[in-house]
Amino acid sequence: MDFWHKQINRARELAEGSSPANELMVFYTHLLRAQLEVSEFLRTAPLTGKLEQDVSLFRSKLDAILSVVEEAGPAPLVEQAKSLRAASESEVDEILLAYWRAPSDTDFFAKAFLQPYGQLFQNRIQSTFDEKRCPFCGGKPQLSFLQNKEVTAESGNRDLMCAKCLSTWPFRRVVCANCGEEDPARLGYFQTTAIDHVRIEACDTCKHYIKGVDLTRFGMAQPLVDEVAAAPLDLWATEHGYQKIAINLVGL
Numbered sequence: 324m325d326f327w328h329k330q331i332n333r334a335r336e337l338a339e340g341s342s343p344a345n346e347l348m349v350f351y352t353h354l355l356r357a358q359l360e361v362s363e364f365l366r367t368a369p370l371t372g373k374l375e376q377d378v379s380l381f382r383s384k385l386d387a388i389l390s391v392v393e394e395a396g397p398a399p400l401v402e403q404a405k406s407l408r409a410a411s412e413s414e415v416d417e418i419l420l421a422y423w424r425a426p427s428d429t430d431f432f433a434k435a436f437l438q439p440y441g442q443l444f445q446n447r448i449q450s451t452f453d454e455k456r457c458p459f460c461g462g463k464p465q466l467s468f469l470q471n472k473e474v475t476a477e478s479g480n481r482d483l484m485c486a487k488c489l490s491t492w493p494f495r496r497v498v499c500a501n502c503g504e505e506d507p508a509r510l511g512y513f514q515t516t517a518i519d520h521v522r523i524e525a526c527d528t529c530k531h532y533i534k535g536v537d538l539t540r541f542g543m544a545q546p547l548v549d550e551v552a553a554a555p556l557d558l559w560a561t562e563h564g565y566q567k568i569a570i571n572l573v574g575l
């Protein structure tokens with residue numbers, strides 16, 4: 324069941340109960356149905372994600388929201404619906420775009436109408452989001468590092484650093500930063516006593532590796548530089564058939 328149907332079912336349940344909010348929930352159920360209608364229309368529309376361009380494609384569906392209010396809404400909203408009906412297309416667009424740029428809680432119609440639009444893009448972003456890539460530029464991780472983010476944390480938190488823009492972002496501990504493998508039996512570690520705060524984090528599923536710098540063992544380390552300095556570990560990884568996720572500046 325999709326998001327909007329779940330909301331409608333729940334609102335209907337509450338509308339049928341004996342709560343004092345009954346009447347409100349009846350109205351909200353109708354409103355959610357209108358939002359579902361907008362959402363279903365949007366699903367097949369050739370949207371760009373830029374409201375300035377998209378608004379003309381689905382502006383006409385505002386009618387669904389206006390009708391619900393006219394039939395069952397509170398008086399002040401009915402008044403607003405009336406003036407929106409009388410507004411020109413460009414006036415309506417202006418109201419919608421103004422809300423999209425700076426949302427206001429009192430702008431009921433723009434809010435109700437644009438929620439399905441916002442939700443659609445939020446879903447698309449989430450489904451294409453890849454935690455193994457830099458959230459800022461999409462680059463591959465250069466290295467992984469552990470640090471205590473909170474004084475109370477017992478084990479360090481793992482972050483990745485982007486090879487392209489040097490941004491860092493949080494990443495789960497026992498997961499391959501290349502293919503997402505989570506099975507601990509497929510993930511191996513290698514380190515030497517000479518450099519005990521840097522280790523190879525290798526994956527037997529995709530045969531890739533990344534180096535991890537442990538700042539909880541050696542807080543003076545600079546992950547970017549210490550990763551380069553731990554060159555002997557790259558030799559070990561290459562000899563064992565692992566490929567690095569992203570080569571560093573000195574070509575290792």
Ligand SMILES: [Zn+2]
Nearest residue numbers: 457460485488
């Ligand atoms: Zn980046």
Ligand SMILES: [Zn+2]
Nearest residue numbers: 499502526529
């Ligand atoms: Zn992997």
